[in-house]
Amino acid sequence: MLFSQIYLPTLREKPAEAEVISHQLMMRAGMIRKLSSGVYSFLPLGVRSLRKMETIIREEMDRAGAQEVILPALQPAELWQESGRWDKYGKELFRLKDRHDHEYCLGPTHEEVITDLVRHEIRSYRQLPVNLYQIQTKFRDEIRPRFGLMRGREFGMKDGYSFDRDEAGAEDSYRQMFEAYSRIFARCGLKFKSVEADSGTIGGSFSHEFMVLADTGEDAILACSLCAYGANVERAVSHLPVVGNPEEELRPVRKVDTPGRKTVEEVTRFLDIPATRLVKTLIYQTPQGPVGILVRGDQEVNETKVRRVLDADEISLAEEALVEQVTGAPVGFAGAVGLTILLVAEETIRGMKNFVMGANEQDRHFVDLNWERDVPISRWADVREVQAGEGCPRCRSPLSAYRGIEVGHVFKLGDKYSRALKATFLDAQGQEQPLIMGCYGIGVGRTVAAAIEQNHDGDGIIWPLALAPFQVIITPTDVTAGSATFETARSLYDQYRAAGLEVLLDDRDERPGIKFKDADLIGIPLRITVGPKGLQENVVELRPRATKTVQRVPVPQSLEAVQAFITRELGKMS
Ligand SMILES: [Zn+2]
Structure with missing residues (x-):
């Protein structure tokens, strides 16, 4: 393909609405154009x-x-009603009616x-x-x-x-x-x-x-x-070490003052205990009413897991008013003791003993609580977010x-x-x-x-060869008809194409700098530069987009060198 003939409108500047790099580069490289919100046209390169x-x-x-x-793509509503998804799919389903008022969706x-x-x-x-x-x-x-x-x-x-x-x-x-x-x-x-x-x-x-x-x-x-x-x-x-010491004696529960200490950090520092000694109670609003989720002080709740455990589509952390209504205490002092709501506790903390928890009273926490004796749990389940560094559940190596x-x-x-x-x-x-x-x-x-x-740099796209719109771009620095530079570029173009390669010939009458910039932007894996200086020694330059290292190759051997490059790159992929 000739660059002068391909419909390839590149942009120098980053489009204002493009938030992510792929969007910016696909716009700039003339691969896509937006028609309306979330709807794109694909141009030849795309x-x-x-x-x-x-x-x-x-x-x-x-x-x-x-x-x-x-x-x-056009699907009758009846089918979706039969599966129950017509109602369940919600607003993401594009729905429409035909002239007879029959309902359809776009699949x-x-x-x-x-x-x-x-x-x-x-x-x-x-x-x-x-x-x-x-x-x-x-x-x-x-x-x-x-x-x-x-x-x-x-x-x-x-x-x-x-x-x-x-x-x-x-x-x-x-x-x-x-x-x-x-x-x-x-x-x-x-x-x-x-x-x-x-x-x-x-x-x-x-x-x-x-x-x-x-x-x-x-x-x-x-x-x-x-x-x-x-x-x-x-x-x-993840594989967690066993929490708690089975030999540890249960101590009698106490209620202590924790004036103004609400967060895990504040409470544990005040009581001089590690976060692993505290259990936090998070109240969630769910279709089944308020639910208490219990995790250790250093653990985070994973809401997707909670949704799965409760079989509920919509859950959210309760607003302050609901927390106060459920616990009778301001936010920061919630605890599971005495609550009549469903309580789900993280299964990995079942072995904890003598732990700290909010007392459902302003400025008060329980110390030395124990599960069966003090905190009856409705359900144990995996509800926490795994962190990097914890052990693989299969082989215990760090994740x-x-x-x-x-x-x-x-x-x-x-x-x-x-x-x-x-x-x-x-x-x-x-x-x-x-x-x-x-x-x-x-x-x-x-x-x-x-x-x-995954594959770009400050200059543009770096296509993996298998997805590149062209494998090779030939860039003559002079496109004057009859010049040795252009004629050599043309004959390499014909030769490469005859060998089955996907080649773009930049035949535009532009400064070399502009052509190099465009070649880098659109990310063609291999650039062949043909210029008068090299031709004096009968060589062209091979420059892989990824490494940008220039290799000088005699003109008669360039096809072989290009094919070797392609074989090597495809070999990396299979
Ligand atoms: Zn593993």
């Missing part, structure tokens, strides 16, 4: 990267035995449509398993679209769904998709981790997220430095913290949708059984954006 991503996805999905379909996901498709066709266990996927546009009415392609209202997804006859088959499908996803992100040349995740509103019993690691990532991850354990902080667990961008998600759905939509088959005994499902998503544009978040 499309080229998207297509590369899609090709890798298709190859790996097909290799894993999945088959491509295309499902409608944010396709569990209903795919289940409807197979329930009409699959009759017997002999037709199973089936694994279908599509690469298609999704819609979600985000309350606050932002971060460019990271959180849009219209976005490209690959979504796939497996149907099996039993749990063992479903696990096998899940494992195959997990492995396919690992290959996909490895082939993209991305540093990523697969982590155990919370299933959120899609439901289901088990799920993994694929996270592209980047300091700018929205998600916090904890991963083992030694084994494969990794988890979203929302569900990470490290990472930031990541979620780009893929695999779920074991079980029979949630097949039961709701009555998608059944006859097993070998002639019994009717629900199909066992899995679902598997990859954000296509989001992965491309995440690749930029």
Whole structure:
């Protein structure tokens, strides 16, 4: 492709509305333009990267035995009412009516449509398993679209769904998709981790997220430095040393004055005890009424875990007035003793003895409290946030913290949708059984954006070769027709293209400085500079975008050198 002919409007300045680096660079590199909030057009350079991503996805999905379909974006309300999600999905669902007043939505996901498709066709266990996927546009009415392609209202997804006859088959499908996803992100040349995740509103019993690691990532991850354990902080667990000494004698409880001491730090310093000797009681407002969550002084409550434990979608820390109403004391002195609400305590602190807790009285705390004797707990559960440095739950090596961008998600759905939509088959005994499902998503544009978040510098994008819109850019410093510089550049261009390389020739009549800047901005992995000085010795310069180290190569050997570079880069990825 000739630079003078490609529709590639670059921007010198960072666009004001772009908050994250991938959004800024995709705008500046002429890959995308915004149409309206959370809705983007893809320009030729952007499309080229998207297509590369899609090709890798298709190859790996097909290799894993999945088959491509295309499902409608426009979906009738009846299907969503059948699954119960028409009401449950809330305001993020784009809803519309046709001229006959029939209700529809623009699909944010396709569990209903795919289940409807197979329930009409699959009759017997002999037709199973089936694994279908599509690469298609999704819609979600985000309350606050932002971060460019990271959180849009219209976005490209690959979504796939497996149907099996039993749990063992479903696990096998899940494992195959997990492995396919690992290959996909490895082939993209991305540093990523697969982590155990919370299933959120899609439901289901088990799920993994694929996270592209980047300091700018929205998600916090904890991963083992030694084994494969990794988890979203929302569900990470750790191996904690046993808390409390089983030999310790229970002391009689006392109530002490703690004038004006409210925070863990204030109370523990005043009483001269470590934070591990204090239990804090946090009152949450939940659909089941106020609930007390108890964790150790040095622990933090993880609200996603609390939501899961209570099976509640909406919970929030209680306002001051509610805390006072429930405990009869000002905020800062809440404690579980004597409360009549549901009390959920962090399971790792079950062994604590003789601990401190608010006394539900202004300026007073209990000392030497003990669980069974003084604080009857309704439920023990994992409700705390794991911290970096704690031991891996599998091998006890320290966990490290990472930031990541979620780009893929695999779920074991079980029979949630097949039961709701009555998608059944006859097993070998002639019994009717629900199909066992899995679902598997990859954000296509989001992965491309995440690749930029992970790979960029002050000058622009540094594409991993597999996702680069072009592999090579040839930059002649002189484009005068007939000049040795331009003619050499042209003949290299023809030669590289004939060899099957994806080449951009910067034939614009611009100063070399401007061309170099643009090449760095759009991030083509290898730049070939052709200039009169080098040509005196019959050499051109090879400059990888990532390392910026210049290598002089004789013109006749340049193709070989470029091919060696590409082979090396692709080798790093597979
Ligand atoms: Zn480990």
